[in-house]
Amino acid sequence: MKKWVKILLFSLLGVTLLIVGVIGFGYYKYWGKFKTNEEKYPHYIGYIDQESALLNDKYELCGDKHIAFTYNGAAYRAYYKSKKIFRKNILNDYQNKGFSDSGYLNFRFLVNCEGQAGWFEVIEMNLNLEERELEPEMVNQLFSLTAEARHWNKLDYEGTPLNYYMYISYRIENGEIVEILP
Structure with a gap:
């Protein structure tokens, strides 16, 4: 040709x-x-209402307050050193004070560019994934442990520091942590 x-x-x-x-x-x-019902779902996936969240007044979001990794969290990049060390620290520091609850304790939160966790939303469920309150002292203890800055990395993209979305889910059986997700 x-x-x-x-x-x-x-x-x-x-x-x-x-x-x-x-x-x-x-x-x-x-x-x-697909059409999105903007009235029913006015926010993006991973949105945390910064007005009603716990620890919403302790830190500031950095820069333009943009939140990275909103669809699935920062996962393994977010943990200081590694998830294995995070798990080890949580299990070493957690004290079962006679708790007998079983279920999932989920924390959705933001971490600012300084590695400080805040803006927490707490979701408590039984093992059938039905919302129900768990032992308040246990929830508060895991909340305090999860919020410690020593667990979270400072993340950046091409030298620009990032605020990011993160979540942790504890599976608890008879007051003992049996799994930490993700």
Whole structure:
């Protein structure tokens, strides 16, 4: 095949792909994506109401107050040194004072660019994932341990410090921590 024919075919292929891409994007943007009920769900995934959160007045969010990693948390990058050390520290410091509750204790929170955890939302559930209150003293103890700055890294992106979203879920059986997620 002659060189000009190949160039013409590749040019037509490129233009065709470009047109299909533009049409596909337009279809998705205007007809294909699911509608969101903005009244029922006014905030993004991972949103924590900074007015009603616990420890909301102790620290400040840095910079433009943008929150990174809102969809799944910072996970393994967030732990100071490693999750293994976090788990070891929590298990060493936690004291079961005769607690008999079983369930999940979930903390959703923000960590500022200085590695300070605050803006906590607490969700307490039984083992069937139904919301129910757990022993308040146990919840307060795990809240205090989780909020300690020694557990959290300062994260940055290309030299710019980040505020980030994080969550911890404790599975508790008969007052003992059996699993720490994520």
